[in-house]
Amino acid sequence: MKAAQFEHHEPSTVDEAVSLLESLDEPTILAGGQSLVPMLRFRLARPETVVDINGIDSLDYLREENGFLTLGALARHADVENSATVADRYGSFADAAPLVADPQIRNRGTVVGSVAQADPKGDWGSVLLAHDGAVVAHGPDGERTIPADDFFLLPYDTTLAEDELATALRVPTPEPREGSAYHKLKRKTGDYAMAGVAARLVFDDDGRIADAGIGMTAVDITNARAKEAEAHLEGERPSPELLEEAGELAAEESNPESDEHGDASYKERMVDVLTQRALADAAERAGVVERRVPQ
């Protein structure tokens, strides 16, 4: 046994979980545990109490309702990977799910937990940003919805309060002419991204880009939006030149750090390339562009 001792609490409802979070001293929430258990094992985290939410059956869902695709806090990466709804309508989710970690971790790890973990190298935060999504949180005062733009603060730090439980994440259901995609560069299966880009494009009836969303993975202190690239795309018709310009802008907006996998300038180039690829896929999936930019 390598973790320090902790008390294990197993609420069966959200309300029960929230009152535990309120009453316990600095509790840690355990969902899929695929990041938390190693942290406890290395004693990077030493919580005295762990609130294990795996018994809250009401959080185990993935569904479209009221104009949103909503994933409950117990939806596993594999649930996204195996969802026909996602495969048909949410290209970025369908792309990202099989690229997360490895098959066994995807069977157990949760999407909401990954977002709440707020590792800047996590994939789902970028997808959430690109879709203008939100995190749904439950606390002592009830439910609140935190837009993705207001969620990430620092590595492993979010605007969730200590006594709040992230119960779901949601993104709007696709517009009639919408497409999205996720591209990720990693050394091998199981690794975190060296860089990743999620893109979502909505077109108007005239074939112009009405709304663009771009989220970037592993190239800033949090998952980050490429705002200038988004603004550059809006109102324009897609062309290889336009996507190249957007790629360059995204690369300029990114702030990668040099590490053993590559230096910062290399990662910026990768952001450029991945942005172009993700945008091209998104445009193609929106049914607006038939020809793809060369890969």
Place this chain on the structure above:
Amino acid sequence: MSTDSTGDYDGPVTEEISVTVNGETVTAEVEPRLKLSDFLRNECGLHGVRVGCEHGVCGACTVQQEGRTVKSCLSYAVQADGMEIETVEGLAEDGSLHPIQEAFHETHALQCGFCTSGFVMATKELLEENPDPSREEIETGLADNICRCTGYQNIYEAVERAADRMEGGE
């Protein structure tokens, strides 16, 4: 060290759990921090569950929990309360190896054998989901398991052989 600080300590808090392991119910008092992998090895005596990296990278501790493969070093035994776990020891029937084990044996898909039970369990789920995988699908499906001896080629051949044999039912 002062004795006062430990004077009131009456042992770690434990929980009683009941887990169905390879078809048999095991009941035990465990500390919440006991990992499922350590529970299976030390409480159940199932040493086919290998403990390698202990942080979810090597895949040697792979078991099936409620029919899905998981790394047993990435969850706690208390979380498996009431669940069904299958380890590599549960595969053979009446002393005959499972077709996957047979194929690993025949193609020399192991040298030291430390990683083998994890590979066999990962292969089981891979073939349950995809009975006729391509070489690339095998490589992707087993990417969470590390082998330091074989160079993987014989393992992939074993999976192909097992798939051929298992197609149309075991």
